Amino acid sequence: MRLPEEKQFQVVLRHTGRGHLATILVSLCTLGIMTSLSLMAVGIAIHESVAPYRAVLDDYDGAYLSFILGGLGLTGLTVHSLLVFCLLDFTNPERSDHFGRVSITIVISAGLTMIAGIICFAHIREVQSAFRSGLSFAMKNYKNNTMQKSAMDEVQMRYECCGIRNYRDWFNISWVNQSYVDKNRISKNMKNGEFKPDDVPFSCCDPSVFRPCIHEAVHTNSHHFNYNHAKNVTIFTSGCLEKIKNFFGPGLLFIMGGLVCCIALMDFGIAAGTRILYTSLLSAVKRGDEYGPGIGIVWPGRILVYRSSTDLRRA
Known part of the structure; x- marks a missing residue:
C-alpha cells in the first residue's frame, strides 16, 4: 500500500x-x-x-x-x-x-x-x-516414582519451599512408604485407610536453622525435646507454587x-x-547528484526529488 x-x-x-x-x-x-x-x-x-x-x-x-x-x-x-x-x-x-x-x-x-x-x-x-x-x-507419587521424588526434592531445596501452598500439604498425602515405618507408628497415623503422619520430606529442612532438622512428627511437640512447632519449626514454611x-x-x-x-x-x-537513508540516497541519485540533498520517506511510496525547500516533485 x-x-x-x-x-x-x-x-x-x-x-x-x-x-x-x-x-x-x-x-x-x-x-x-x-x-x-x-x-x-x-x-x-x-x-x-x-x-x-x-x-x-x-x-x-x-x-x-x-x-x-x-x-x-x-x-x-x-x-x-x-x-x-x-x-x-x-x-x-x-x-x-x-x-x-x-x-x-x-x-x-x-x-x-x-x-x-x-x-x-x-x-x-x-x-x-x-x-x-x-x-x-509428584507429591502423590513421591513414594512410588524415583524420578518424581528426585524432582520434587530438587524443587523444594532450590526454591526453599515445602509442599504446594505450605508444608501442611504433605500431611494430607500418603507419601511415606510403609515398608520403612514402624508398625506402631503406622497404626497411630492411619486416616481413611492411608498412612498420613505429620511428616515432611528431608528436602523441606531449612539449613539456616541451627537446631537439627525435625521433619518427622512436625506437629507433635511431645515427640521432641524443647520443641514447639508454633514457634521454632525447622522446615521451610512457604509453599513451592x-x-x-x-x-x-x-x-x-x-x-x-x-x-x-x-x-x-x-x-x-x-x-x-x-x-529513510535508502530513499534519501535514491532521491539524490534521481536528482543527478548522489552527494546532494535527498528526501527520505518511511512508508512505501514514490521517491520524491528535492528541488528546493518549497518545491517537492515526484520523480
Whole structure:
C-alpha cells in the first residue's frame, strides 16, 4: 500500500546527514548483533531453567519458545551483520541496492520478535499452571516414582519451599512408604485407610536453622525435646507454587519478555532509519547528484526529488 505524498513522513538529508544517520545505524546494528546473541541466550536460559523440573511439569513443553528465540536470534545476527556491511559504504550502488530487502527483513524479524516477547508473557501463566498440577502429581507419587521424588526434592531445596501452598500439604498425602515405618507408628497415623503422619520430606529442612532438622512428627511437640512447632519449626514454611510463581512470573519470564519486546522496538527503529537513508540516497541519485540533498520517506511510496525547500516533485 502506497501513501500519497502529503501523508508521507519526509526527511531531507544531505550527504553529511546521511553519513551521520549511517553511523547511528551502524551503532544500533552493532547493538542489534549483541541483542541477537542475547535472544539466543534467553532461549537457552528458559530451556535450562525449566529442564531440571520436567518431571513436575504437567504436559508442558516449552521447547518451542526456546527454538523460536534461538531462530530469531540467529536471523537477527545475520541480518544486522549484513546491514552493517552495507552501511559501511552506503554510497556503493552494489551495496545500497540491498537496503530495501534488508529493511523489509528487519521489519519481519522485529514483528516476529515482538510476538516472541508476547509469548514470553503468555508463558508465565502456562508454566504456573503446569507446575501447580505437576507438583500435586509428584507429591502423590513421591513414594512410588524415583524420578518424581528426585524432582520434587530438587524443587523444594532450590526454591526453599515445602509442599504446594505450605508444608501442611504433605500431611494430607500418603507419601511415606510403609515398608520403612514402624508398625506402631503406622497404626497411630492411619486416616481413611492411608498412612498420613505429620511428616515432611528431608528436602523441606531449612539449613539456616541451627537446631537439627525435625521433619518427622512436625506437629507433635511431645515427640521432641524443647520443641514447639508454633514457634521454632525447622522446615521451610512457604509453599513451592508461590515461590515458583515469583520466579517465573515477576522474575525470569517477565524480564525476558520485556527484553525481547525492547529488542523488537529497536529493530523497528533500525528498519525505519534504513528506509529513510535508502530513499534519501535514491532521491539524490534521481536528482543527478548522489552527494546532494535527498528526501527520505518511511512508508512505501514514490521517491520524491528535492528541488528546493518549497518545491517537492515526484520523480
